[in-house]
Amino acid sequence: MLNTVHIGGAVRMAQETTKKCVMCGKTIPAYSNFCPYCGAKQPWLEDDEVQNKDARKLLKWYQKPVGKFVTLVVSAIVILWFGSLFSLQDGPGHNKVARELTQYFFNAQDHTPYGDKPSVKADKKKGVIVKIDQSSKAMKNLKAGKPAQWNYLVKRAQNRSKAFSGIYADQINAKFKVVDKHNPKKVLLKVNQGKVTYNIADKYSK
Structure with a gap:
């Protein structure tokens, strides 16, 4: 034309x-x-179909090693940037997650079946740590063969852990641990990427 x-x-x-x-x-x-x-x-037009000289030069440049290298570098930067958007950061990011989980687990209540003032902490190196009272009503019921309240907490931990494994680039954020608030070394539950790796309920069911 x-x-x-x-x-x-x-x-x-x-x-x-x-x-x-x-x-x-x-x-x-x-x-x-x-x-x-x-x-x-x-x-996409093949090289021999391209009539515009500038477009042809650009296409040939991208086909050269330096062009491919630049493309890979730019792609890597973009991927890392997007990944950082979904990673927990220090400070407000962790606090926000902790508040959301406190609401999710305990309805932001001070007096719960898991003891008074249970807490949630989102740690960059350790993951999510939930502290409850081992002498709470839920734990006493678990020992008495009534695990409903405990199972509720376990299920919620599984759901959030699985969700976090798909949201955050760093999978440490998908690790949940429930411990005794009076003795943090006493682990009651471990969940990783939605899967229970330790549950103290197994001890009482034997």
């Missing part, structure tokens, strides 16, 4: 490269990624 271009009284003929849409068959500009008529995505 020839277009007439007027420049300073002179007439110049400029060639415009076109192609056919792969879906509807209508004539569209050669460098269209999508058909303006039917919206169909168009295939």
Whole structure:
């Protein structure tokens, strides 16, 4: 297709490269990624199809080792940047997660079946640590063969751990641990990526 271009009284003929849409068959500009008529995505032009010199040079540059290297570096930076958006950070990020989990586990109540003022901490190196009272009503019921309240806490820990494993880049955030608030070394429950790896209830069910 020839277009007439007027420049300073002179007439110049400029060639415009076109192609056919792969879906509807209508004539569209050669460098269209999508058909303006039917919206169909168009295939990338091969090197011998590219008529524009600048586009051809750019394509050849990307095909060279340096072009491929730059593309990989840029891609890596973008991936790392997106990953950082979903990683727990120090400070407010951890506090926000802790508040959300306190609401989720204990409805933000001070007096619960798991003792008074149970706490949740989101630690960058240790994961999520939930502190409850081992002498609480829920634990006494568990020992007495009534595990309903304890199982509720276990299920909630599993759900959040599994969700965090899909949200956060650092899988340490998917590690949940429930301990006795009076003796933090006393572990009552461990959950990793939604799977229970230790449950003190197994001790009482034997």
